[in-house]
Amino acid sequence: MPVNFATPAADALYPVAGVRLGLAEAGIRKVDRRDLTLLSLDPGCTVAGVFTQNRFCAAPVQLCRSHLDSGSEIRALVINTGIANAGTGGAGLAAARQTCAALGELLGVAADQVLPFSTGVILEALPVDRLIAGLPRCIDDLAADHWHAAAHAIMTTDTVAKAASRRVQINGKRVTITGISKGAGMIRPNMATMLGFVATDAGIAEPLLRELVREAADESFNCITVDGDTSTNDSFIVIATGQSGAQFSDAQAPGYAALREAVIGVALELAQAIIRDGEGATKFITIAVEGGRDRAECKRVGYAIGHSPLVKTAFFASDPNLGRILCAIGYADIDALDVDKVRVWLSSRGDEVLVAEKGGRAASYREEDGVRIMQSSEITVRVDLGRGAASGTVYSCDFSYDYVKINADYRS
Amino acid sequence: MPVNFATPAADALYPVAGVRLGLAEAGIRKVDRRDLTLLSLDPGCTVAGVFTQNRFCAAPVQLCRSHLDSGSEIRALVINTGIANAGTGGAGLAAARQTCAALGELLGVAADQVLPFSTGVILEALPVDRLIAGLPRCIDDLAADHWHAAAHAIMTTDTVAKAASRRVQINGKRVTITGISKGAGMIRPNMATMLGFVATDAGIAEPLLRELVREAADESFNCITVDGDTSTNDSFIVIATGQSGAQFSDAQAPGYAALREAVIGVALELAQAIIRDGEGATKFITIAVEGGRDRAECKRVGYAIGHSPLVKTAFFASDPNLGRILCAIGYADIDALDVDKVRVWLSSRGDEVLVAEKGGRAASYREEDGVRIMQSSEITVRVDLGRGAASGTVYSCDFSYDYVKINADYRS
Numbered sequence: 001m002p003v004n005f006a007t008p009a010a011d012a013l014y015p016v017a018g019v020r021l022g023l024a025e026a027g028i029r030k031v032d033r034r035d036l037t038l039l040s041l042d043p044g045c046t047v048a049g050v051f052t053q054n055r056f057c058a059a060p061v062q063l064c065r066s067h068l069d070s071g072s073e074i075r076a077l078v079i080n081t082g083i084a085n086a087g088t089g090g091a092g093l094a095a096a097r098q099t100c101a102a103l104g105e106l107l108g109v110a111a112d113q114v115l116p117f118s119t120g121v122i123l124e125a126l127p128v129d130r131l132i133a134g135l136p137r138c139i140d141d142l143a144a145d146h147w148h149a150a151a152h153a154i155m156t157t158d159t160v161a162k163a164a165s166r167r168v169q170i171n172g173k174r175v176t177i178t179g180i181s182k183g184a185g186m187i188r189p190n191m192a193t194m195l196g197f198v199a200t201d202a203g204i205a206e207p208l209l210r211e212l213v214r215e216a217a218d219e220s221f222n223c224i225t226v227d228g229d230t231s232t233n234d235s236f237i238v239i240a241t242g243q244s245g246a247q248f249s250d251a252q253a254p255g256y257a258a259l260r261e262a263v264i265g266v267a268l269e270l271a272q273a274i275i276r277d278g279e280g281a282t283k284f285i286t287i288a289v290e291g292g293r294d295r296a297e298c299k300r301v302g303y304a305i306g307h308s309p310l311v312k313t314a315f316f317a318s319d320p321n322l323g324r325i326l327c328a329i330g331y332a333d334i335d336a337l338d339v340d341k342v343r344v345w346l347s348s349r350g351d352e353v354l355v356a357e358k359g360g361r362a363a364s365y366r367e368e369d370g371v372r373i374m375q376s377s378e379i380t381v382r383v384d385l386g387r388g389a390a391s392g393t394v395y396s397c398d399f400s401y402d403y404v405k406i407n408a409d410y411r412s
Numbered sequence: 413m414p415v416n417f418a419t420p421a422a423d424a425l426y427p428v429a430g431v432r433l434g435l436a437e438a439g440i441r442k443v444d445r446r447d448l449t450l451l452s453l454d455p456g457c458t459v460a461g462v463f464t465q466n467r468f469c470a471a472p473v474q475l476c477r478s479h480l481d482s483g484s485e486i487r488a489l490v491i492n493t494g495i496a497n498a499g500t501g502g503a504g505l506a507a508a509r510q511t512c513a514a515l516g517e518l519l520g521v522a523a524d525q526v527l528p529f530s531t532g533v534i535l536e537a538l539p540v541d542r543l544i545a546g547l548p549r550c551i552d553d554l555a556a557d558h559w560h561a562a563a564h565a566i567m568t569t570d571t572v573a574k575a576a577s578r579r580v581q582i583n584g585k586r587v588t589i590t591g592i593s594k595g596a597g598m599i600r601p602n603m604a605t606m607l608g609f610v611a612t613d614a615g616i617a618e619p620l621l622r623e624l625v626r627e628a629a630d631e632s633f634n635c636i637t638v639d640g641d642t643s644t645n646d647s648f649i650v651i652a653t654g655q656s657g658a659q660f661s662d663a664q665a666p667g668y669a670a671l672r673e674a675v676i677g678v679a680l681e682l683a684q685a686i687i688r689d690g691e692g693a694t695k696f697i698t699i700a701v702e703g704g705r706d707r708a709e710c711k712r713v714g715y716a717i718g719h720s721p722l723v724k725t726a727f728f729a730s731d732p733n734l735g736r737i738l739c740a741i742g743y744a745d746i747d748a749l750d751v752d753k754v755r756v757w758l759s760s761r762g763d764e765v766l767v768a769e770k771g772g773r774a775a776s777y778r779e780e781d782g783v784r785i786m787q788s789s790e791i792t793v794r795v796d797l798g799r800g801a802a803s804g805t806v807y808s809c810d811f812s813y814d815y816v817k818i819n820a821d822y823r824s
Contacts, residue, residue: 087739087771087772089771090771092771122733232735232739309721309819310819313815314820321534323496323499323535329467330468331467404728404816407721
């Protein structure tokens with residue numbers, strides 16, 4: 001059960017002019033399951049992406065990077081679930097290439113105009129023949145209003161489909177932004193999440209889009225952790241079709257700030273949905289760190305707290321075990337941290353309590369206040385490092401029996 | 413239940429001439445439990461230690477550092493369990509100072525000749541009056557053969573007392589090395605473990621002893637992880653009494669290599685015992701990384717595998733989920749790693765299987781071989797990075813329901 005998140009209804013996911021989606025059952029790993037998703041893009045779109053930093057990056061990630069770098073106009077994205085096509089060596093790369101070539105042929109575009117994505121089990125061979133056999137059915141299924149179905153088709157251990165959508169008025173045009181994501185475990189993206197796709201019918205010139213995808217990842221998918229494991233397949237893509245008529249080629253253009261905010265907002269909703277659906281999660285934890293010398297050290301503290309199995313099990317138990325939080329701050333490797341200046345608050349829905357200051361428990365802190373807040377399903381840990389003006393936020397979840405159960409059982 | 417470890421019998425822990433141990437029930441946090449331990453050292457001992465790198469280091473750790481730096485001859489160590497005296501600010505430091513002063517007065521030595529240690533819950537105030545009231549009973553109890561009782565007295569969430577002892581002939585003298593340790597959770601020492609104490613009746617000049625304690629920590633307590641949490645109280649101490657008559661003042665002296673090996677051997681046994689008793693552990697995992705450019709990158713890979721909750725739950729499930737291991741190698745931040753050169757083996761008690769090479773699963777690998785090895789309670793993951801001659805080993809354990817249970821219940 002996700003923490004305070006439900007998939008938006010199909011009609012709350014606005015189509016994005018220029019993008020059509022088609023699904024098929026390809027039998028990649030399971031039968032009777034739509035596991036193949038095609039996004040077909042009209043001519044004239046710009047596309048940019050960020051990808052995992054994992055050295056064992058999956059074959060499709062390698063191809064995505066290469067196709068985006070080639071400068072070819074991207075016309076299609078193809079996503080399979082079930083098999084990650086990672087740790088599959090030369091054969092895996094060949095399978096991803098075959099996929100792009102086959103889809104290119106069917107759509108009448110070049111292979112390097114296709115971006116491939118895979119998610120699922122690592123080290124298993126991709127059944128590329130079955131995948132390719134499913135492509136014509138995806139094409140037959142193409143429609144602008146299949147975002148809801150696509151959000152379901154890309155799920156693996158996810159318990160809910162993740163999608164977000166909004167419409168904003170920009171420069172007199174109605175601009176739509178719609179996105180989907182997937183992921184629940186192996187989540188500590190270092191560039192992007194398992195998979196996230198956001199499309200807008202605004203037009204965004206490619207250099208600006210490349211900047212935007214990085215900014216959006218930095219504010220969303222690069223702020224989340226379930227278990228600290230950076231996946232081999234993390235990919236986050238932003239597509240700009242331009243069909244709304246709103247066009248942007250530089251960051252100072254009127255209206256761009258509103259568009260940027262809306263795109264980042266959708267990305268953040270999608271990233272947070274992954275945490276809310278984190279494997280075994282019962283609580284959604286925001287770790288807001290301020291007063292740092294730079295954003296990097298704030299996020300380091302956020303991740304130290306957000307990764308700590310001891311902190312996460314304490315959240316699961318609704319136990320305000322503040323010592324574990326201070327301990328994690330202490331090992332976040334912050335140079336010359338003056339612990340006497342560190343302050344920590346716990347809060348939930350506006351109910352905020354100072355819990356630690358001057359190197360220890362706050363004099364005003366009462367255990368029952370901590371217990372009350374820890375019982376909430378939405379908890380914020382606010383940390384003031386007391387040494388600067390920078391801030392950074394990390395989103396995490398608790399660590400329950402079910403995390404172990406899910407990950408001990410997965411695959412078997 | 414620890415994995416293949418039992419506390420040595422009392423008579424297998426050889427006394428170390430020059431060291432006497434006394435225990436008492438001080439009621440620090442629980443009643444009817446010996447929770448106060450005194451090590452009294454004869455004049456003429458040398459003592460060196462390494463301590464946690466956690467910025468929120470506990471008050472006793474601060475005092476230990478200062479007393480060791482003062483050059484005063486250390487004559488006593490006092491250890492309380494129940495309360496860590498960490499995150500306790502100025503009051504905590506005052507409590508640790510009071511403890512040293514009171515014990516110094518009772519023993520007729522200066523306060524800075526006493527090293528204090530605390531372990532237990534963080535952020536709670538140390539009941540220093542009860543502690544001090546227990547000190548005379550510790551003194552009354554002093555005896556050379558109380559190592560076994562001391563190993564029990566320093567336990568917190570440990571399920572077994574941890575101790576190791578050996579005798580070696582060096583330069584015609586019989587030299588004894590005996591040690592105790594504690595710890596089961598919040599274990600990812602970065603200098604030393606929760607608490608580890610090793611004493612020898614060899615004489616070791618202080619500069620050489622300082623080098624030895626660092627080397628021994630680096631080969632033992634700095635190679636283990638249960639949950640990746642570096643505690644606030646980690647301390648590892650080596651005491652050299654000199655009463656065997658074997659004396660060393662430089663590393664090239666005849667016989668020193670044998671002594672060094674024996675001290676490191678005892679430290680490694682104590683460190684491994686902590687992993688074998690890791691919270692909820694059912695398996696002991698050795699991660700031996702070779703072929704690295706330097707030891708640091710080998711240990712980084714070892715820790716990435718040893719920390720990964722996904723790898724640890726797969727071990728718990730006896731599931732040879734090799735993809736999770738490759739994934740962890742991939743995010744260990746090894747610059748310009750050529751994944752095609754990485755090879756991975758799984759083994760247990762001499763039964764070794766090549767599982768991955770050339771960026772993916774080894775052609776010769778059969779799943780039943782992986783399953784057979786994963787069912788063992790002692791598993792080695794051997795990784796060859798294929799880029800140098802350095803190596804490094806990390807010891808870890810699996811991640812079970814009981815880890816969550818123990819840490820969700822602890823304190824409540």
